[in-house]
Amino acid sequence: MASGLSLPENALREIFRCFRCGYCRSACPTFAIKGSESWNARGRLILARELIEGHVEPDKTILDRIFSCNSCGACEVVCPAVVRVVDALTALKSALVASGVKPPEPIVKIHEAILRHGNPFGRGQYQEGPKEGKGEVLLFPGCVALELEPGLIRAIEAILEAAEVPYSILEGPCCGSPLHNMGFKGDAERLAERLASKIRSSSAEHVITPCPMCLLALRPYLGQRVEHTTTFMRKLMDEGRLVLKRKVGLKATYHDPCVLGRQLGIYEAPRELIWQSGLELLEMPRSRANSACCGYGYLNFMAYPELAREMAKRRILEALEVGVDVLITACPSCLHALSEAAREVARALAVSDVSEVIAELAT
Ligand code: SF4
Ligand code: SF4
Known part of the structure; x- marks a missing residue:
């Protein structure tokens, strides 16, 4: 039975290339919380196949499993077959939407807000021109x-x-x-x-x-x-244009944002800035390409808030285990996720973006 879902050839190939070893269980943050296979990369790819072949209908339960994948890419790092899970599931979401399936309600609202207001928070138009004069x-x-x-x-x-x-x-x-x-x-x-x-x-x-x-x-x-x-x-x-006037002698760890690290390959620049600041950098066991998702990327915290909050709290606990004074990141979504989670589970742990640390020392 065919479903009528139309996916590009390369996405289909990725979905059918998964040989169901289950290694992705060790990395998928939604599986770590939910504990059932349908919230894991492998389970999602099995559901994708079932949807494409028309064996299941895209009901709310199945759509939540598919749309709650936050594209963190952690599964791809551990996958022995190097299945491109993010591309495959993103193509599936697009095919579902193109076929007329309505995504989960919060996602519909985010979509409408961005189209109507130019931002996902639906608070009116942002200023669209540059705020100040010409600049470098x-x-x-x-x-x-x-x-x-x-x-x-x-x-x-x-x-x-x-x-x-x-x-x-x-x-x-x-x-x-x-x-x-x-x-x-x-x-x-x-x-x-x-x-x-x-x-x-x-x-x-x-x-x-x-x-x-x-x-x-x-x-x-x-x-x-x-x-x-x-x-x-x-x-x-x-270039000697930015000079730090002081150093800070605390212990810090760095949370690699999924997109900055796994997708854009930027691992060193934030660390070099941290070293320059004088902070002693201690790595968490899951760092660089193996970093754990904070849960908030791609606005997933607006669609699946409980899942996202739990991911952020778990990351805070990992930082605490390293025994640091400050957790540093380099992404506004991670900053927001981890700051909120620290307020809940670890008030003594400071959370900062690396820009905030540098600004403090440069001015
Ligand atoms: S690790 Fe890769 S091949 Fe194995 S089940 Fe997960 S996605 Fe499929
Ligand atoms: S991209 Fe992240 S959330 Fe999605 S299946 Fe892979 S590990 Fe899980």
Whole structure:
């Protein structure tokens, strides 16, 4: 029996290439919490196959298993067959949406908010032009930083001012990245293209963003002209433009954001900034490519809040086991997730974005 779902050949190949060894159980954060196979990469790929072959209907239970995959990519690192699980499940979500299946309700609301308001929080239009005059740098903070972590934007501004870098800020619209993960590929690409053409019309030499998901969305359109704040800050230090006035003598660990690490391969720049700050860096057992998802990426915390909160709490407990004073990350979503979780389970543990640490020491 066929379902009528239309997936690209390469996605089908990945789905059918899974040989069901179950190694992904050791890495999938949703499986770690739910403890049942349908919340694991393997279970999701089995469901994908059943959906494609028309053996099951996309009811709420099945859709939750598929759409709760947060594209963290941890399963791909441990998979002996190197199955591209994220691409396969993203293609399945797109095929479901294209066939007229309605995703889970919170995802429908996020989709509507982004299309209507240019941001997922549905609080009216963001300012769409650069906020200030011409600059060497255009800072694109991204929706999560603007809405939930404005202190991070102030920290980046303080760094740019300390390094005497002229800059302007572009507050929107949304880069579309979360929509890609949620199965709205066409809308995601249209939004990224629209944002990229707005940016192209600016005279800024560099575009920087603290958000790995925005960077991932913009890279295909802007190439190396757009970069992450951590690599940009490291360059400023190498050029002697950004100088730290003091050092801090505490113990820290670093949480690699899934997208910044596994997808963009940026592992060293944030660590080098931490070393420069004087902090003693102690690694968690799960770091770099094996980092554990904080649960909040691609706005998954708005669609599956309980699951996301539990993931963040577990990550905080891992940081505590290392015995550090501060947990540092480099992504507004991770910063928000881990700060909220620390308030709940470990008030003594400070949580900061690496930009906040550098801003504190550079000004
Ligand atoms: S580790 Fe890879 S091959 Fe094995 S079950 Fe998971 S996705 Fe399939
Ligand atoms: S991408 Fe992450 S959440 Fe999705 S199946 Fe793989 S490990 Fe699980």
